[in-house]
Amino acid sequence: MKNMLSNKFIAIGGAIIVFMILVAVFAPLLTAYDYGMVDLPNKQQVPNKNHIMGTDLYGRDVWCRIAYGARVSLFVSFAAVAIAIFFGSILGIIAGYLKGVVDFTLSRIIDIMMAFPPLLLSLIIGVSLGTSIRNMCISIGVPLIPMFFRVARGVTLSIGERTYVMAAKSMGSGSIKIMIKHILPNVLPQIFVVLSLGMGGAILAEASLGFLGLGIPQPTPSWGLIVNEGKLFMFSAPWTTGFSGAFIALTVLGFNLLGDGLRDYLDPKLKNLEGQS
Amino acid sequence: MSSQEDLILQIQNLKVRFPMKNQSFVHAVNGIDLNLYKGDSLGVVGESGCGKSVTFSGVMRLIESPPAVIEGKIIFNNQDLMKLSPAEMQKIRGKDITMIFQEPMTSLNPVMRIGYQIMETLLVHENISKKAASARALELLELVEIPDAAGRLWSYPHQLSGGLRQRVMIAMALACRPKILLADEPTTALDVTIQAQVLDLLKRLQEETDMSIVMITHDLGVIADVAKRVAVFYAGRIVEKASTREIFKNPLHPYTVGLLNCIPTIETNTPRLQAVEGNIPDAADFPPGCPFHPRCEKATDICHREEPLKTTPSKNHQVACHHI
Amino acid sequence: MKRYILSRILFAIPTIIGVFILVFFIVRLIPGDPAVTMLGSNATNEQIERYREQHGHDKPIAVQFGIAFKNFLKGDMGQSLSWYRPVREVIFEKLPRTAELAFFGILFGTLAALLLGVTAAVHRGRWPDLLLTAFASLGMSLPTFYIGLWVLVIFAMKLKIIPVISSFGSGVSYWQSLFGPVLTMALGECALITRTTRSSMLEILNEDFIRTARSKGLSEKIVLYKHALGNALIPIVTVVGYSLATAFGGAIVLETVFARNGIGKLLIDGINVRDYPLIQGTTIVIAILMVLINIITDIIYGLVDPRIRVGENK
Numbered sequence A: 001m002k003n004m005l006s007n008k009f010i011a012i013g014g015a016i017i018v019f020m021i022l023v024a025v026f027a028p029l030l031t032a033y034d035y036g037m038v039d040l041p042n043k044q045q046v047p048n049k050n051h052i053m054g055t056d057l058y059g060r061d062v063w064c065r066i067a068y069g070a071r072v073s074l075f076v077s078f079a080a081v082a083i084a085i086f087f088g089s090i091l092g093i094i095a096g097y098l099k100g101v102v103d104f105t106l107s108r109i110i111d112i113m114m115a116f117p118p119l120l121l122s123l124i125i126g127v128s129l130g131t132s133i134r135n136m137c138i139s140i141g142v143p144l145i146p147m148f149f150r151v152a153r154g155v156t157l158s159i160g161e162r163t164y165v166m167a168a169k170s171m172g173s174g175s176i177k178i179m180i181k182h183i184l185p186n187v188l189p190q191i192f193v194v195l196s197l198g199m200g201g202a203i204l205a206e207a208s209l210g211f212l213g214l215g216i217p218q219p220t221p222s223w224g225l226i227v228n229e230g231k232l233f234m235f236s237a238p239w240t241t242g243f244s245g246a247f248i249a250l251t252v253l254g255f256n257l258l259g260d261g262l263r264d265y266l267d268p269k270l271k272n273l274e275g276q277s
Numbered sequence B: 001m002s003s004q005e006d007l008i009l010q011i012q013n014l015k016v017r018f019p020m021k022n023q024s025f026v027h028a029v030n031g032i033d034l035n036l037y038k039g040d041s042l043g044v045v046g047e048s049g050c051g052k053s054v055t056f057s058g059v060m061r062l063i064e065s066p067p068a069v070i071e072g073k074i075i076f077n078n079q080d081l082m083k084l085s086p087a088e089m090q091k092i093r094g095k096d097i098t099m100i101f102q103e104p105m106t107s108l109n110p111v112m113r114i115g116y117q118i119m120e121t122l123l124v125h126e127n128i129s130k131k132a133a134s135a136r137a138l139e140l141l142e143l144v145e146i147p148d149a150a151g152r153l154w155s156y157p158h159q160l161s162g163g164l165r166q167r168v169m170i171a172m173a174l175a176c177r178p179k180i181l182l183a184d185e186p187t188t189a190l191d192v193t194i195q196a197q198v199l200d201l202l203k204r205l206q207e208e209t210d211m212s213i214v215m216i217t218h219d220l221g222v223i224a225d226v227a228k229r230v231a232v233f234y235a236g237r238i239v240e241k242a243s244t245r246e247i248f249k250n251p252l253h254p255y256t257v258g259l260l261n262c263i264p265t266i267e268t269n270t271p272r273l274q275a276v277e278g279n280i281p282d283a284a285d286f287p288p289g290c291p292f293h294p295r296c297e298k299a300t301d302i303c304h305r306e307e308p309l310k311t312t313p314s315k316n317h318q319v320a321c322h323h324i
Numbered sequence C: 001m002k003r004y005i006l007s008r009i010l011f012a013i014p015t016i017i018g019v020f021i022l023v024f025f026i027v028r029l030i031p032g033d034p035a036v037t038m039l040g041s042n043a044t045n046e047q048i049e050r051y052r053e054q055h056g057h058d059k060p061i062a063v064q065f066g067i068a069f070k071n072f073l074k075g076d077m078g079q080s081l082s083w084y085r086p087v088r089e090v091i092f093e094k095l096p097r098t099a100e101l102a103f104f105g106i107l108f109g110t111l112a113a114l115l116l117g118v119t120a121a122v123h124r125g126r127w128p129d130l131l132l133t134a135f136a137s138l139g140m141s142l143p144t145f146y147i148g149l150w151v152l153v154i155f156a157m158k159l160k161i162i163p164v165i166s167s168f169g170s171g172v173s174y175w176q177s178l179f180g181p182v183l184t185m186a187l188g189e190c191a192l193i194t195r196t197t198r199s200s201m202l203e204i205l206n207e208d209f210i211r212t213a214r215s216k217g218l219s220e221k222i223v224l225y226k227h228a229l230g231n232a233l234i235p236i237v238t239v240v241g242y243s244l245a246t247a248f249g250g251a252i253v254l255e256t257v258f259a260r261n262g263i264g265k266l267l268i269d270g271i272n273v274r275d276y277p278l279i280q281g282t283t284i285v286i287a288i289l290m291v292l293i294n295i296i297t298d299i300i301y302g303l304v305d306p307r308i309r310v311g312e313n314k
């Protein structure tokens, strides 16, 4: 663990993420306001003593909304990544373990998903399911499945031929048991690395959907929603979108750094997956 | 032949060290003095890691410095190469002094046609047209005896075998009719039969021109075949230097004696020298005194304390040992 | 090489069919009724029935799919509900706007990235490298719309050299209309490509043939940009291709930020008015473009690397 923290990227990225999680957890303690409290006389105030990040169109405290927004955005992103990990790694392990027709079919389906720019896929799934927090998790999670599928499949293929797996097979262990007992423990560390990069992608997706006005609906403040509410006043009152965008960027940076660091730390070979999916 | 006018390259007290993470240094080269004459063929032998490649990469100024620390003088054409600007050095490198390397498989650019890689040398150093350069490249391929040279001129490196690639490297090194060719283990990576062919080629080319050649090798057989003079390297120093005949007839340094006792015969063909019991000392941490003393049978007290000076027991024979 | 290209194309066909199936069914899930959207909420039941019959919406979904797919193969993507024109016509009218944005954005982004990536690699571990690596990490973390909004604030509001609405005409030149979105896309894409260039260059600079190039007396510029970058380009091609392919997705956000009339904005407008045929058509076209660009990338990859282009002589 100490060793791990000596990696600059892990240390800095980890610190940023811990900070964001603390903000999300302690949001009520960090602000004196209610995120929904409308205060029209004080609308669009420049950042000042009472409102360190100013107020929005309805006089709501921007910092308060960002802090509560951390809860929604982090939760949605995490749920989305969890969905992607669940389906991606199960299908990936199955494809890599059974090979043949199953692998071919699953890989073609993943190819189809990868034929869409991730945001586009999120967008049409989101629109067709209707916007709710649960549906947002699904629509952000689905485009992330290929990323986990490929890692899980790759690792499974590379260890499927190892002697202990072969031995377990010849001793008559069932396929499911082998996959859970022997393959999953090898897949998980790699998934962990990609998880961090996936979280960055999910935060960005939530923000972009929010910006397009197709994200998590009112009244719950998510970072995407806050960005969207402020975007029309970018010239006159840039702080709403300015600060919420900065929080989004910082969080994504944290996850990216953490992911890069973990990748170097756990397995330099995984570098080859950079830039794909 | 070793008259002063014929002197073409002088290496004076060359030292190279590489910094390591924990503030210490790898002392790769520790005060090399060496002269090279016109038409000379100098053999350089020594175990792996004794600083042969670093010394001659240093002559070419191919060592990135910093981080490396390089001291000493390298005098060529009355100028100290160490003091030249990068641009001035570029005019000498590849033209007057050229080098071929140990790894023919990876020493050519994989995305450029070999003909072009040869032409490139000609085009930077000589004022000739592309057409003339490509004609000359073809001549060079023929000179190094590449079969079907015209057909291979526009091949990519991956289409050629290791022996052919090394011939291309030689062609490239000869392109501008250099005064000095530094051949750093040009045959180590090749099959035995190919090794002999490449050596014959180098020998013939050297005899036909007045080029001087430095042949770096592990293999005393190669030295006997190609070199007129020999320098024996140990731990970044020259421990013995003499004519090839003298070395084989009358080796003085215990290390040289050890080397000669285990010349690989055709049957055993040990490719790497394992001259004497023990390992070469770690270049990061030399023992005090004579660097060879931990492995030397003759070692006495003084060898543990003092580094031996060079002595000249006979004309053209130099050795650094307390027991001469 | 011919077989290589052919196999790429053959593999793409099932993907494109899959894309069509996926989009068809996802779009069918979108809540709301096209007939109501089309005829307005005070249409009579009778009118709605007639509309459904005319458009085949009363048939089983499998039949509807069959008809749609057959039409798609003929290049007919239906009638836009909001433009009252064939979807295909509308898309092809807007596509050039997006294509030029993607092209210039990736072009400038790549050129800058090559320069920055080589610089970082040459100075590895020293301040230019640290600075550029930090820049690249930051660039990869900034949402596109966020960069875009600040570009608008700086160039449209403060400097007033570009319009707030980037559709040309009415006093806005072609290049002015492109400047904002292209700059934004270039900045965003530059980050990833810079990183790839740097790591690829670092690997290549350790290769033996770089030492050979130096030993020939070539200038450092030629060694770096011709010998090293020439080899480093091989992995870079893949990343640039990937960036270009996803740029059509990124255009959705960018065209919204800059109010630029490309297919990205067309899609968002279509979503907002529930124009199903248009949503379906735009999505499929973007996905097919992505597949095609990926094929072209693979082919270029093969062309840059002679080890793939011309096999062994044996």
Ligand SMILES: Nc1ncnc2c1ncn2[C@@H]1O[C@H](COP(=O)(O)OP(=O)(O)OP(=O)(O)O)[C@@H](O)[C@H]1O
Pocket (backbone or CB within 6 Å): B018, B026, B027, B028, B046, B047, B048, B049, B050, B051, B052, B053, B054, B055, B218, B283
């Ligand atoms: N760039 C470098 N950084 C650090 N140490 C180096 C570097 N280059 C060489 N060395 C060290 O310098 C010493 C001499 O290396 P050199 O390559 O000259 O040996 P050599 O005699 O050519 O051996 P070989 O026969 O294996 O080619 C070795 O200990 C090597 O580890």
Ligand SMILES: [Mg+2]
Pocket (backbone or CB within 6 Å): B052, B053, B054, B102, B184
């Ligand atoms: Mg060497």
